[in-house]
Amino acid sequence: MALQQITLHVNGEDHNLTVRSADTLLFVLREKLGLTGSKPGCLNGDCGACTVNVDGWPMKSCLMLAIEAVGKQVTTIEGLHNTPIQQAFVEEFAFQCGYCTPGFIMNCHSLIEQHPDADGQTIKEWLESNICRCTSYIEIEKAVKSVLRKD
Amino acid sequence: MEVIGKSVIRKEAWDKVSGRARYTNDFQSVGMLSAQMVISPYGHAKIAGIDTSKAWQVPGVRAILSGKRYPLTGEAIRDRPPIAVDKVRYHGEPVAVVVADTPSQAKTAADLINVKYELLPVVNSPTQAFQKGAPLVHEHLGEYKKEEDSLPVPGTNIATHIKIRKGDMEQGWAESETVVEASFSFAPSDHAAMETRCATAEIQPDGTIIIMTSSQAPFMVKRLLADYFDEDMGKIIVHTPLVGGAYGGKAAVQLEVLAYLASKELGGKPVKLFNTREEDILTSPCHIGLDATVKLGADRNGKIKAAEIRYLWDGGAYSDKAIDVTRSGTVDCTGPYNIANVWCDSYCMYTNHPYAAPFRGFSHSELSFAIERTMDLLAQKLNIDPLQLRYLNAIMPGDTTPTRVRLTKSNVGDLRKCIEKLRELIQWDEGPIKVINDRFIRVKGVSCSWKTSTIDPNAPSGAILTFNRDGSINLMSGVVEIGTGTKTILAQILAEKLKMDVDKVHVRMEVDTQTTPEHWKTVASRGTYMAGRAVLEAAEDVIRQLKEVAACVLRAPEEDLEVGGSRVFLRDDPVIGLHFKDICYGYKYPNGNTIGGQIIGRGNFVLRHLTGLDPETGEGKPGPEWTPAAYGVEIELDRRDYTYRLVKACTVLDIGRVMNQKAAEGQVMGAMSMGLAFAGRETFYFDDLGRVLNPQLRTYRPLRYGENPEYVVGFVETPQLDSPYGARGAGEHGLMGMPGALGNALSLAAGVQLNHLPLIPELIWRAKEAKHHASL
Structure with missing residues (x-):
């Protein structure tokens, strides 16, 4: 699985990260940044427990790849x-x-x-x-x- | 009362709104391996072979557990291999566990494990399971180790049989001029807690086993692991942080065993097993199903004279907690009515369905549906107002329960008062039916329930209080914070007893079985009662010690001292006294001499006078008290397509004492929400192979925002005299009457008898069609 170097802008800070292309934003927030406030409830977009704010809009972070969040402002509950x-x-x-x-x-x-x-x-x-x-x-x-x- | 009854903000509130609250899956450690289960795709099949060769080739795979015979597990009967061998008995049963460095590696490998199955005939309902000649779910039922009061019948699918034989049935029927009988059924469903179950395990070189688990029963995890695998109980430490919803589903012990076995396979390395939603629904234990037949007889005045009941509980593939659920459903089998002659046969049946855990209400929402629908049938036949019929037969002090417990005002509360209050709150006297127009009709249905909690007669609860040097107090209890707010209630109980500011009470939210005093299990609406009593005893212990030191320093007899406002002072001259901070670690005189020492409060509680049940008659005392309740549901039915809208739902329960107004209302309203979802839409849809067709939250749908009705909560307060400040259990009760009340409202609105759940428009349509064809 290809790894990528990306920069994520989360809660007002830039983070340089190495992620798999297939990693969801939820996975990276939790496992790489330790932001465990966003919760996995279904990993399927059904329950909304993983909702974060991306460029001002709510986003289920289990339905978004981390690489899709590059260049966007992500706010989690910790923000x-x-x-x-x-x-x-x-x-x-x-x-x-x-x-x-x-x-x-x-x-x-x-x-x-x-x-x-x-x-x-x-x-x-x-x-x-x-x-x-x-x-x-x-x-x-x-x-x-x-x-x-x-x- | 200064603190009791107030809407004190939950102690963990800010953690929960800021993302700081941590649940089992939120704890990470470097080197933690990930486990992934391979689960059975069929309800009943022989395992003909397992090929793991491709899975082993996936990078990062450290272990694959499959095909090995581990000790059998299970609570009432040891009937469950932790990982299936020989055959699978339900869709979702673990067949293998893969452990790898990362979750994605584990998943990749798990998907490459090739299991060969040979299909076996499926037992797809408890009624089918009960038939002579039904396929057997367990061929060797007679050989399992079991609890003494589990009564399996080898050669059948009966895991246990509980009987009630009260009074004289012949006489009961002779006195009954009107008799009704009906059958009811619903399939298993799910708890659907938002946090899926998760467990981690690690075995340290000295043999210490460290478990973290999302559980209502960390102390049971410790006991069972020791028992199943012959481990040293003192070397098992189980941690439970906050739990993200449980509703009974996390009272069962399952993933902990798998995580332990996986860690053991790897020389003790830390392993995490986290359920996906699908696994949580399929693999982990579910909400029990039921097939029931109820026959009631009444005299011309509507007084019920006889009840004959048969419950066939759908325990699923393994008996685990279903046997206790069956027993609990038997002891309160009649609902909250005084009936002199009762005959009940309650069977826990093995089927090829996911096995059952407790579910909020522990058999009572289920049996209430059957009983309360029958009550409405009886009212109809007698031509009596259904609420009046319930009032007339309401169980009262002096009556006896089906297991012949003599009731008092303290232990049964006041159902009639609940009914009266309900009558007002739902404007029952306006009549149950309001026709809006040709299409829409608004209809109200009512029901009642009661519940005692059939927990182990020797179930303990303990509390420890320690001081901080500023005089504030730390409260440690084994109650798990599963969302009910019990630990905040415990802080209120302590603050009330010590007449101190509740903000000066710090509550430890996490439980660990090494340093937290045991609370049996956080189940059965028993936290406030049992842990509350332990806290009160611990508070007394602290007061005694504080007074002992203060009496010496103040040169006053202990009897003249009072405690309040974090001080010990003279009753007749409160200015003379000492702050806790000056004595809680001993009192230091100016010259350095110190008396007393660190004050540690301890308290414990165990239920009194409980017994087992007589196997032939059911006689015995199963629980300490009953909380009765009355319910109303109003719906608006569209007579064109049988869709309906929930308009209003109401619960009035005798809570004994409201401990925290908003928390109590929240418990009751949330329970109603869950009950309406169970009644109106939630079920597992099985195919012929016993597969659950809807194991996702888009096909298995709890209520969502805006689908809820208006909620009305009423409280009656008849104190339970042996409970802290009189409080009765209240966590489950809002749920219990919802299926019956909704079923009664919809049956009346549609003009057909709706005796199955969930009450979806299609069910109403089918019943209408059947009635229409029958009349042709």
């Missing part, structure tokens, strides 16, 4: 610090086991950036790509709406 959406998730008890949480937060974070005034339908279209098995989604809905309203 968010005390943002309103994180605060809202805490206050609204919008997680239980926490495994899907980074992916949900990155999706919400991207939504808030792209559609600061998103209505219920837009929120649904965005968030139905992720699965939370613990909560009832009501808590997540409250969290994301509280942040959108504040904006």
